[in-house]
Amino acid sequence: MxxxxxxxxxxxxxxxxxxxxxxxxxxxxxxxxxxxFEIAPGGSPANVALGLARLGVPARLLARIADxxxxxxxxxxxxHNGVQLDHAVAAQEQTSLAMVSLDADGVxxxxxxxxxxxxxxxxxxxxxxxLDPGPTGPVIAMHSGSLALTTAPGDAVLxxxxxxxxxxxxxxxxxxxxxxxxxxxxxxxxxxHQMLHAADVVKVSSExxxxxxPDMTPEQVVDDWLSRGPRLVAVTLGSDGVLAGTTSGLRxxxxxxxxxxxxxxxxxxxxxxxxxAGLHSAGVLGADKRDQLAAIDYSTLDELLHDAVLxxxxxxxxxxxxxxxxxxxxxxxxx
Numbered sequence: 001m002x003x004x005x006x007x008x009x010x011x012x013x014x015x016x017x018x019x020x021x022x023x024x025x026x027x028x029x030x031x032x033x034x035x036x037f038e039i040a041p042g043g044s045p046a047n048v049a050l051g052l053a054r055l056g057v058p059a060r061l062l063a064r065i066a067d068x069x070x071x072x073x074x075x076x077x078x079x080h081n082g083v084q085l086d087h088a089v090a091a092q093e094q095t096s097l098a099m100v101s102l103d104a105d106g107v108x109x110x111x112x113x114x115x116x117x118x119x120x121x122x123x124x125x126x127x128x129x130x131l132d133p134g135p136t137g138p139v140i141a142m143h144s145g146s147l148a149l150t151t152a153p154g155d156a157v158l159x160x161x162x163x164x165x166x167x168x169x170x171x172x173x174x175x176x177x178x179x180x181x182x183x184x185x186x187x188x189x190x191x192x193h194q195m196l197h198a199a200d201v202v203k204v205s206s207e208x209x210x211x212x213x214p215d216m217t218p219e220q221v222v223d224d225w226l227s228r229g230p231r232l233v234a235v236t237l238g239s240d241g242v243l244a245g246t247t248s249g250l251r252x253x254x255x256x257x258x259x260x261x262x263x264x265x266x267x268x269x270x271x272x273x274x275x276x277a278g279l280h281s282a283g284v285l286g287a288d289k290r291d292q293l294a295a296i297d298y299s300t301l302d303e304l305l306h307d308a309v310l311x312x313x314x315x316x317x318x319x320x321x322x323x324x325x326x327x328x329x330x331x332x333x334x335x
Contacts, residue, residue, distance in 0.1 A: 016140030016286065017058040017084070018276055019130060019169075020049040021158050022148030023119035024063035024078070024088075025096035026070045029265065029320050039070070040320045041077040042098060043119070044146035044176045047266045051273025051311070051323035053082040057280050058136040060084040062127065064154075066118040070095035084134060089126050091118035106263035106316070112181055114151065122154030127161045131169065140286040143276060145174035150182050150191065159195070166198040170285045170293070173199040173230075174272050177208040185212050196228040200293060201279065203272045205236045218243050222251070231294040232279075234305070236271055236312070238264075242305050247294045254305040257313040266321025267312040273323060274311035278304040307333075 022045025028037040052059035061083050065071045067090050096117040100108045131139045142165045149155050173195050182188050189212050218235040222245040225233045234244040241256040279285050284293040314324040
């Protein structure tokens with residue numbers, strides 16, 4: 001298979017919408033000085049949808065967004081960046097909050113306020129039209145992960161949605177673990193394995209694996225998870241880059257890209273968005289394209305990983321979850 005501008009740097013050559021399901025909350029991020037917090041729209045799925053839209057990929061966010069002051073700010077931020085919210089729910093509950101602290105390396109830790117908030121109250125009726133075609137075309141892929149798939153009562157609704165979606169679209173999945181809220185890692189791992197059966201593309205961080213599978217190497221996880229259903233599995237390794245493999249037996253590794261790290265908030269979500277944007281551009285998303293996805297060649301996979309690592313590095317050089325645009329990525333590749 002020939003590489004087709006993997007990150008869509010010259011405009012997306014793929015067709016169709018990528019839907020993203022899950023939380024759209026507010027991060028309270030430390031201000032540069034003064035000991036204050038700044039408000040920043042966030043939530044792993046919302047960050048992925050934002051990253052896709054900035055890279056020129058039609059992105060639909062399935063989220064329950066509160067009709068309060070913070071929820072209105074989230075809507076404005078996402079709409080301004082081109083994320084389609086025509087299938088988002090106007091929720092009566094309050095906006096979820098994630099308070100962020102950063103260590104000396106800019107790595108975040110989170111303290112959440114999510115009891116009874118908007119993001120977790122999904123009903124089957126609210127996702128009934130999640131895969132309906134939109135003005136920019138049919139849905140060809142769906143992404144989800146993180147708290148949306150582990151927080152009751154809505155987690156069961158979204159898990160069922162992804163399992164049903166796998167019959168007609170590509171499914172992308174990122175466990176994006178939050179140990180403070182997710183409980184017993186063995187129980188969480190059972191849920192991860194369930195989702196692997198439905199997923200085509202999986203991204204997981206080495207930090208997640210240290211919590212979920214501390215006795216396995218990233219290489220072992222790639223081999224094991226590929227045997228459970230996905231066509232492509234990528235393990236991000238922080239500053240060491242990424243390791244990935246496909247069911248055809250292909251294995252590839254890309255080193256990290258050195259940048260001055262401000263923080264790593266949203267870096268993993270940016271990686272997921274850029275990887276999906278590249279797959280979208282290469283025309284290998286959709287349930288009918290699974291064989292092509294599994295059969296991508298080394299050159300294509302290497303370029304996909306390079307652009308995803310580059311996008312994540314750009315995010316790390318900025319404050320908060322601020323993924324690059326297609327133009328940002330193009331300029332960085334030329335630099």
